[in-house]
Amino acid sequence: MSEERPHILLVEDELHLARGMTFNLEEEGFRVSHAETGEAALELLAFNRFSLIILDVMLPGKDGFTVCREIRTVEPRVPILILSARSEEGDRVAGLDSGADDYLTKPFNLSEFLLRVKGMLRRSSWYRPEPVEEGYRFGDNEVFLLSYHARTAQGEIDLTELEIRMLALFFRNEGKTVTRANLLETVWGYSSETETRTLDNFIVRLRKYFEPDPSHPVYIQTVRGVGYRFARHGAPGAGRVGKAG
Amino acid sequence: MKWLRRLFTPISALIGIQLVWVLVVVFWIYWFVGRHQELRRLTQQYKPDLLAGYQFDWLVLAEGLALLVAILIGVYVIFLYWQRQSTLNRRQREFISQVTHELKSPLASIRLHLETISLRKPSPERLERFLDTMLDDTSRLENHINNLLMAARLEHGFGSGERQSIDFSEFMVKFLQRKLLKLPEGGSLTWTVEPGIRVELDPDGMGMALRNLFENAILYSLASPEIEVTLRREGKLCLLTFSDQGRGMAPGDLKRVFRMFYRVRSTGENIRGTGLGLYIVQSIVERHGGRIRVTSPGAGGGSTFHLTLPLAREKGGEHV
Numbered sequence: 355m356s357e358e359r360p361h362i363l364l365v366e367d368e369l370h371l372a373r374g375m376t377f378n379l380e381e382e383g384f385r386v387s388h389a390e391t392g393e394a395a396l397e398l399l400a401f402n403r404f405s406l407i408i409l410d411v412m413l414p415g416k417d418g419f420t421v422c423r424e425i426r427t428v429e430p431r432v433p434i435l436i437l438s439a440r441s442e443e444g445d446r447v448a449g450l451d452s453g454a455d456d457y458l459t460k461p462f463n464l465s466e467f468l469l470r471v472k473g474m475l476r477r478s479s480w481y482r483p484e485p486v487e488e489g490y491r492f493g494d495n496e497v498f499l500l501s502y503h504a505r506t507a508q509g510e511i512d513l514t515e516l517e518i519r520m521l522a523l524f525f526r527n528e529g530k531t532v533t534r535a536n537l538l539e540t541v542w543g544y545s546s547e548t549e550t551r552t553l554d555n556f557i558v559r560l561r562k563y564f565e566p567d568p569s570h571p572v573y574i575q576t577v578r579g580v581g582y583r584f585a586r587h588g589a590p591g592a593g594r595v596g597k598a599g
Numbered sequence: 600m601k602w603l604r605r606l607f608t609p610i611s612a613l614i615g616i617q618l619v620w621v622l623v624v625v626f627w628i629y630w631f632v633g634r635h636q637e638l639r640r641l642t643q644q645y646k647p648d649l650l651a652g653y654q655f656d657w658l659v660l661a662e663g664l665a666l667l668v669a670i671l672i673g674v675y676v677i678f679l680y681w682q683r684q685s686t687l688n689r690r691q692r693e694f695i696s697q698v699t700h701e702l703k704s705p706l707a708s709i710r711l712h713l714e715t716i717s718l719r720k721p722s723p724e725r726l727e728r729f730l731d732t733m734l735d736d737t738s739r740l741e742n743h744i745n746n747l748l749m750a751a752r753l754e755h756g757f758g759s760g761e762r763q764s765i766d767f768s769e770f771m772v773k774f775l776q777r778k779l780l781k782l783p784e785g786g787s788l789t790w791t792v793e794p795g796i797r798v799e800l801d802p803d804g805m806g807m808a809l810r811n812l813f814e815n816a817i818l819y820s821l822a823s824p825e826i827e828v829t830l831r832r833e834g835k836l837c838l839l840t841f842s843d844q845g846r847g848m849a850p851g852d853l854k855r856v857f858r859m860f861y862r863v864r865s866t867g868e869n870i871r872g873t874g875l876g877l878y879i880v881q882s883i884v885e886r887h888g889g890r891i892r893v894t895s896p897g898a899g900g901g902s903t904f905h906l907t908l909p910l911a912r913e914k915g916g917e918h919v
Contacts, residue, residue: 370708370732378715412700412871439703440696461707464714 360405360475361385365395365421366437367413371460375408375467382468384475390414392421399425404432406475409454411438411445419452426453430512431502433474437462443551450555455516456542457552473543474516490525492573492586495564497521506563516541517560524574524584533581557582609685613678617671624667690860690874697862697873701743705736742810743873749807750859750875753882760801762887764911767798767837771830774806778813785823793831797911800887808883811876812904816843818872819863821899832910836889839906847900853893857881884908 362379366372367390376386387402389395392413407425411418422434433456436449441459449457456470490497494507499522502513513521519541523532537553538544557576561568575583642649712729715721721729775790782788816826825844830837848856852863860874884891888909895902 368704368708370736371704371711373732374708374711374715374729378711378719381719414871439700439707460703461710464711464718 359383359385361387361402362471363395363398363402363404363407364388365390365392365407365413365418366410367391368410378464378468379471382472384471392416392418392424395421396424396428399428404429406471407432407434408471409434409436411436411440411449419448422449422452422454426512426514431515431518433515435470435474446551447555447558450552450559453514455514455556457555470542470544476543490521493564493566495573497525499525504563507566508563511563516556520556520560524582528584528586531577531581531583535581537581609678609682613674617674621667621671628663687860693862694860694874697871698743698747701871701873702740705739705743708736709733709740745807746811746873746875746879749804749879749883753879754859760803762799762801764797764799765802766795767800767908768792768794768796768830770802770805771809771828771839774809775828783817783824786817786820786825787823788826788828790828790830792829796830796832796837798837798887798908799911800908801883804883805887808880811880812841815872815876815880816841816845819843819845819902821845833907835910836907837910839908840903841906842901842903844901847895847898847902848893849898853895856893857891880904 362384364372364375364379364386366375366388369390372388372390376388379386387398387404389398390413393415395407395409407429409418409422409425413421416424418436418438422436425432425434434454436454436457437460438445438449438457439460446457456474458467458470490499495504497504497513499518502515502518504511504513520537523537523540534553541556542552557574558568561571561574564573565571573585575585577583639650712733716726716729771792772790775788775792779788813826817824820843827840827842829840832838846863848863855861856863856877857880859878861878862872862874881891884906890907891904893902893904
């Protein structure tokens with residue numbers, strides 16, 4: 355049974371915080387490995403598979419953003435939650451740009467922290483399409499939901515668990531507006547009251563991948579005050595492509 | 600376009616602008632002298648009597664050149680001040696970010712433990728551990744706040760409390776014994792203290808200075824800190840050394856480390872701290888009539904802080 359428990363990697367140099375978080379995560383039934391530095395975390399990643407990584411930004415040695423980018427080169431899918439004492443918008447954007455999926459500022463509320471962890475850990479089998487539907491094409495892009503990667507105008511890219519969740523939701527609701535609350539609930543497992551800048555920053559990241567001009571998006575459109583809509587405007591020949599297998 | 604942005608640094612802009620306007624002045628002088636010579640030639644040809652007794656006025660040329668040099672120096676001085684100011688602004692921004700982290704981390708730990716107690720209702724043993732952790736975090740917060748307040752007071756010329764003649768040897772040993780308990784796992788703290796050294800000092804201020812020296816040694820240690828402290832008499836002074844086997848520092852950093860907000864750093868590395876600690880240490884030591892300097896064989900070779908403080912005078916005028 356213990357093998358089935360989600361294994362979380364906690365990268366935090368503040369020992370008091372790390373001990374407190376480990377205790378709470380273990381009480382929730384998770385297995386936790388702790389690393390005090392980014393270098394130690396990368397060593398652990400070489401020999402273990404983790405379901406989630408919780409990463410502090412202000413680490414001794416390499417900072418959390420650098421570590422996050424390095425983790426993404428070896429683990430492109432695993433959800434990463436960044437913890438930081440810095441709450442400026444620029445830091446949040448830098449965190450998501452480095453490949454993280456969510457950003458939580460210290461000091462945080464314990465219940466919210468646990469909610470986010472559980473939300474990020476939820477298995478994503480419910481949204482997985484049939485194998486014949488694996489390739490999803492729009493414009494110059496082709497997204498492979500099962501193998502977590504995409505072909506874009508910039509080349510091949512790996513997608514994270516949460517990016518796949520969001521894209522799958524968009525594809526299922528093609529042409530319809532998906533509300534912010536629905537996105538937050540489905541992708542991160544948040545309640546709709548949670549602050550939502552993470553969502554907007556995440557959308558910016560997806561637009562960088564797929565839009566010909568991210569500042570004038572044609573596929574992932576903003577519906578002001580409501581949410582986002584996935585459309586195929588300006589992309590001739592876009593749509594689902596059948597794929598045998 | 601990136602290479603163009605990299606090329607356009609403040610120093611390159613300054614040099615470029617100076618070169619342009621100096622060249623313009625040189626061309627103007629060249630043109631002016633050319634016209635002047637032509638005028639002389641014409642005068643010589645048609646009305647030579649006008650040139651009788653004429654001499655080239657070198658003084659005017661020298662004055663013009665002096666003015667030019669003065670303008671160049673003035674611009675350079677303004678540039679230097681601007682650059683110093685912008686460095687200070689950058690350090691202040693970094694400082695705010697560091698302080699935010701240093702204050703929020705213990706606060707986050709206290710909040711996490713309080714919420715854990717409320718949510719989990721832990722056993723009495725665990726509860727006691729949580730309380731110890733929170734007390735430790737509280738004193739960390741207190742130290743950071745005291746450092747901030749002390750730096751502000753020192754900046755305005757205050758900061759030294761009332762001094763009294765105390766047994767500095769005993770004061771040091773007590774301080775080191777307390778710190779031995781807080782040493783990170785695997786670290787070592789050894790000391791050689793000559794007994795009976797008396798110094799007139801403000802115990803709170805000096806305690807804060809020593810605490811900052813100790814924390815500096817821990818922050819800049821490579822792995823487990825190895826700290827060695829000695830205290831001995833040297834004539835009318837006492838000499839306190841604080842050696843660590845940490846990251847050490849380059850020769851250029853040896854004086855700069857005592858500046859406010861200055862932090863020794865290497866590319867791609869993140870070291871905690873606010874850049875206030877050694878500024879506070881130096882200010883407090885100097886307010887006690889002492890001196891501080893640091894020596895290091897270079898990066899990776901550790902560093903040694905040398906503090907000298909005047910010995911207290913006995914009633915008979917003898918130093919003890």
